[in-house]
Amino acid sequence: MTRRDRTAHFDLERMRARQVVAAPEVKPRARSGPLRLALFAVIVLGVGGAAIGLVANRLATPVAADASALQVRGSMSGLEPMALTVKAGQVVKLELTSLDTPFHSDGGGWHQFKVDELGIDFKVGPESSEVFEFTAPTTPGTYTYYCDICCGGKENPTMVGSLTVTA
Ligand SMILES: [Cu+2]
Structure with missing residues:
Protein backbone atom coordinates (compact mmCIF):
# COMPACT_ATOMS: atom_id res chain seq x y z
CA MET A 1 0.00 0.00 0.00
CA THR A 2 1.37 3.35 -0.95
CA ARG A 3 0.86 6.30 1.27
CA ARG A 4 -1.63 7.67 -1.19
CA ASP A 5 -3.61 4.44 -1.19
CA ARG A 6 -3.68 4.44 2.55
CA THR A 7 -4.95 8.00 2.65
CA ALA A 8 -7.70 7.14 0.17
CA HIS A 9 -8.61 4.10 2.19
CA PHE A 10 -8.76 6.14 5.35
CA ASP A 11 -11.01 8.70 3.66
CA LEU A 12 -13.36 5.96 2.54
CA GLU A 13 -13.55 4.62 6.09
CA ARG A 14 -14.26 8.07 7.38
CA MET A 15 -17.02 8.56 4.84
CA ARG A 16 -18.64 5.30 5.86
CA ALA A 17 -18.40 6.30 9.47
CA ARG A 18 -20.06 9.63 8.71
CA GLN A 19 -22.85 7.87 6.84
CA VAL A 20 -23.56 5.76 9.88
CA VAL A 21 -23.67 8.81 12.09
CA ALA A 22 -25.88 10.63 9.58
CA ALA A 23 -28.49 7.85 9.56
CA PRO A 24 -31.93 9.41 9.90
CA GLU A 25 -33.20 9.77 13.40
CA VAL A 26 -36.71 8.79 14.20
CA LYS A 27 -38.41 12.03 15.10
CA PRO A 28 -40.91 12.00 17.90
CA ARG A 29 -44.49 12.43 16.67
CA ALA A 30 -45.48 16.05 16.59
CA ARG A 31 -49.06 15.40 17.61
CA SER A 32 -50.84 12.72 19.52
CA GLY A 33 -53.06 10.24 17.66
CA PRO A 34 -56.56 11.57 18.45
CA LEU A 35 -55.57 15.16 17.74
CA ARG A 36 -54.14 14.19 14.35
CA LEU A 37 -57.30 12.28 13.55
CA ALA A 38 -59.48 15.26 14.47
CA LEU A 39 -57.34 17.57 12.36
CA PHE A 40 -57.58 15.15 9.45
CA ALA A 41 -61.37 14.97 9.80
CA VAL A 42 -61.64 18.76 9.83
CA ILE A 43 -59.53 19.02 6.67
CA VAL A 44 -61.50 16.28 4.88
CA LEU A 45 -64.85 17.80 5.82
CA GLY A 46 -63.70 21.29 4.86
CA VAL A 47 -62.32 20.31 1.46
CA GLY A 48 -65.20 17.92 0.76
CA GLY A 49 -67.76 20.54 1.72
CA ALA A 50 -66.15 23.16 -0.49
CA ALA A 51 -66.07 20.71 -3.43
CA ILE A 52 -69.74 19.77 -2.97
CA GLY A 53 -70.60 23.47 -2.77
CA LEU A 54 -68.79 24.18 -6.05
CA VAL A 55 -70.47 21.28 -7.85
CA ALA A 56 -73.93 22.20 -6.53
CA ASN A 57 -73.37 25.79 -7.55
CA ARG A 58 -72.33 24.62 -10.98
CA LEU A 59 -75.36 22.38 -11.44
CA ALA A 60 -77.96 24.82 -10.16
CA THR A 61 -79.75 26.58 -12.99
CA PRO A 62 -80.07 30.20 -12.00
CA VAL A 63 -83.62 31.37 -11.55
CA ALA A 64 -84.60 33.93 -14.13
CA ALA A 65 -84.99 37.36 -12.62
CA ASP A 66 -87.36 38.36 -15.41
CA ALA A 67 -89.67 35.55 -16.50
CA PRO A 81 -80.26 28.04 -26.51
CA MET A 82 -78.65 28.14 -29.93
CA ALA A 83 -81.79 29.38 -31.68
CA LEU A 84 -84.21 32.18 -30.84
CA THR A 85 -87.29 33.46 -32.66
CA VAL A 86 -88.73 36.96 -32.35
CA LYS A 87 -91.36 38.94 -34.27
CA ALA A 88 -90.42 41.72 -36.66
CA GLY A 89 -90.53 45.09 -34.96
CA GLN A 90 -91.04 43.55 -31.53
CA VAL A 91 -89.39 45.07 -28.50
CA VAL A 92 -87.45 42.11 -27.15
CA LYS A 93 -86.35 41.66 -23.57
CA LEU A 94 -83.41 39.33 -23.28
CA GLU A 95 -81.89 38.13 -20.04
CA LEU A 96 -78.28 37.10 -20.45
CA THR A 97 -76.79 34.91 -17.73
CA SER A 98 -73.23 33.77 -17.21
CA LEU A 99 -72.94 30.45 -15.39
CA ASP A 100 -69.18 30.68 -15.10
CA THR A 101 -67.08 31.74 -12.14
CA PRO A 102 -64.57 34.59 -12.36
CA PHE A 103 -61.77 32.01 -12.12
CA HIS A 104 -61.85 31.07 -15.79
CA SER A 105 -58.58 32.15 -17.35
CA ASP A 106 -60.38 32.38 -20.69
CA GLY A 107 -62.60 35.45 -20.41
CA GLY A 108 -62.87 35.60 -16.62
CA GLY A 109 -66.41 34.18 -16.67
CA TRP A 110 -67.80 36.89 -18.98
CA HIS A 111 -70.10 36.05 -21.88
CA GLN A 112 -71.60 38.04 -24.67
CA PHE A 113 -74.63 38.18 -26.94
CA LYS A 114 -73.56 39.98 -30.09
CA VAL A 115 -75.39 40.49 -33.40
CA ASP A 116 -73.25 42.47 -35.80
CA GLU A 117 -76.02 43.47 -38.27
CA LEU A 118 -78.30 44.77 -35.49
CA GLY A 119 -75.65 46.61 -33.50
CA ILE A 120 -76.37 44.41 -30.46
CA ASP A 121 -73.51 43.80 -28.04
CA PHE A 122 -74.65 42.67 -24.60
CA LYS A 123 -72.14 41.44 -22.03
CA VAL A 124 -72.60 39.83 -18.66
CA GLY A 125 -70.09 39.21 -15.88
CA PRO A 126 -69.36 35.97 -14.02
CA GLU A 127 -72.23 34.25 -12.18
CA SER A 128 -74.68 37.01 -12.85
CA SER A 129 -77.47 37.95 -15.19
CA GLU A 130 -78.72 41.13 -16.75
CA VAL A 131 -81.84 42.05 -18.70
CA PHE A 132 -81.33 43.90 -21.98
CA GLU A 133 -83.78 45.27 -24.53
CA PHE A 134 -83.64 45.64 -28.27
CA THR A 135 -86.08 46.20 -31.09
CA ALA A 136 -86.21 43.43 -33.66
CA PRO A 137 -85.75 44.58 -37.27
CA THR A 138 -88.96 45.19 -39.23
CA THR A 139 -87.91 42.89 -42.04
CA PRO A 140 -87.96 39.16 -41.38
CA GLY A 141 -84.69 37.30 -41.69
CA THR A 142 -82.11 35.23 -39.89
CA TYR A 143 -79.24 36.71 -37.95
CA THR A 144 -76.27 35.20 -36.18
CA TYR A 145 -75.63 35.87 -32.52
CA TYR A 146 -72.41 34.87 -30.86
CA CYS A 147 -70.06 35.29 -27.94
CA ASP A 148 -66.64 36.55 -28.89
CA ILE A 149 -65.13 36.62 -25.42
CA CYS A 150 -64.14 33.03 -24.71
CA CYS A 151 -63.31 29.64 -26.20
CA GLY A 152 -62.31 30.90 -29.65
CA GLY A 153 -65.35 33.18 -29.89
CA LYS A 154 -67.30 33.28 -33.11
CA GLU A 155 -65.21 30.49 -34.60
CA ASN A 156 -66.43 28.13 -31.89
CA PRO A 157 -69.71 26.53 -33.09
CA THR A 158 -71.03 26.27 -29.51
CA MET A 159 -70.72 30.03 -29.03
CA VAL A 160 -72.96 30.79 -31.99
CA GLY A 161 -76.75 30.78 -32.44
CA SER A 162 -79.32 31.93 -34.91
CA LEU A 163 -81.92 34.62 -34.31
CA THR A 164 -84.92 34.26 -36.58
CA VAL A 165 -87.10 37.30 -37.16
CA THR A 166 -90.57 36.29 -38.34
CA ALA A 167 -93.22 38.48 -39.99
CU1 LIG B 1 -68.73 33.15 -24.02
Missing part, protein backbone atom coordinates in the same frame (compact mmCIF):
# COMPACT_ATOMS: atom_id res chain seq x y z
CA SER A 68 -90.97 37.62 -19.42
CA ALA A 69 -87.51 37.92 -20.95
CA LEU A 70 -85.96 35.52 -23.44
CA GLN A 71 -83.34 33.53 -21.57
CA VAL A 72 -79.83 33.08 -22.90
CA ARG A 73 -77.18 31.38 -20.79
CA GLY A 74 -73.47 31.44 -21.48
CA SER A 75 -70.98 28.98 -20.07
CA MET A 76 -67.73 27.36 -21.12
CA SER A 77 -69.84 24.74 -22.90
CA GLY A 78 -71.47 27.35 -25.10
CA LEU A 79 -74.48 29.58 -25.53
CA GLU A 80 -77.86 28.08 -24.77
